[in-house]
Amino acid sequence: xxxxxxxxxxxxxxxRAANLPCxxxxxxxxxxxxxxxxxxxxxxxxxxxxxxxxxxxxxASLIITEDRKSSTLILPxxxxxxxxxxxxxxxxxxxxxLTFGTGTRLTIIP
Amino acid sequence: DTAVSQTPKYxxxxxxxxxxxxxxxxxxxxxxxxxxxxxKKFLKIMFSYNNKELIINETVPNRFSPKSPDKAHLNLHINxxxxxxxxxxxxxxxxxxxxxxxxxxxxxxxxxxx
Numbered sequence: 001x002x003x004x005x006x007x008x009x010x011x012x013x014x015x016r017a018a019n020l021p022c023x024x025x026x027x028x029x030x031x032x033x034x035x036x037x038x039x040x041x042x043x044x045x046x047x048x049x050x051x052x053x054x055x056x057x058x059x060a061s062l063i064i065t066e067d068r069k070s071s072t073l074i075l076p077x078x079x080x081x082x083x084x085x086x087x088x089x090x091x092x093x094x095x096x097x098l099t100f101g102t103g104t105r106l107t108i109i110p
Numbered sequence: 111d112t113a114v115s116q117t118p119k120y121x122x123x124x125x126x127x128x129x130x131x132x133x134x135x136x137x138x139x140x141x142x143x144x145x146x147x148x149x150k151k152f153l154k155i156m157f158s159y160n161n162k163e164l165i166i167n168e169t170v171p172n173r174f175s176p177k178s179p180d181k182a183h184l185n186l187h188i189n190x191x192x193x194x195x196x197x198x199x200x201x202x203x204x205x206x207x208x209x210x211x212x213x214x215x216x217x218x219x220x221x222x223x224x
Binding site for chain 2: 038041042043044045046049085096097098099100102
């Protein structure tokens with residue numbers, strides 16, 4: 001699976017959009033981009049995933065660049081409960097395991 | 111209605127003991143996993159079972175033995191516990207459709223070996 005690069009930490013004001021970047025320049029054509037988060041040592045929580053097109057669900061939006069070498073997770077209206085470590089994971093078709101990196105520690109500031 | 115549950119939540123034990131952690135999922139999923147998160151917060155997969163069959167076995171000491179009595183349960187037995195086994199262990203499950211699918215994690219079991 002392709003490796004990912006994320007900033008170690010970010011701050012965002014409460015109520016603003018949080019934009020979390022991820023670089024995955026070695027991604028191959030059949031690899032998906034997944035986002036998970038872990039809130040204070042709880043179990044990781046699935047957020048969203050995508051292959052080529054931008055995706056949106058009730059939690060977030062995922063913007064994938066046209067060359068697929070990077071993506072951005074957007075939390076549209078961040079709340080204090082969104083403070084967590086966010087993991088960007090690239091995962092190939094048929095690959096059952098998630099390979100977690102160090103993620104981005106997002107802190108939402110009141 | 112907990113989707114993926116683990117017991118116990120906390121486990122404190124002495125070096126050399128044998129202990130088990132239980133995991134159950136009520137999502138009807140075919141695939142279950144065990145992950146380990148160490149003190150540096152790195153989260154790594156240990157095992158994966160699909161319909162009671164082992165499909166992933168990462169480089170894990172053979173003191174760790176997963177057991178899947180049915181596809182809703184995946185237990186982790188650890189023999190001769192060592193200090194380095196102290197970690198948080200997470201169980202997860204997924205539909206196991208063969209395509210990259212979403213994994214749902216349990217709340218974790220914090221194991222402390224003294």
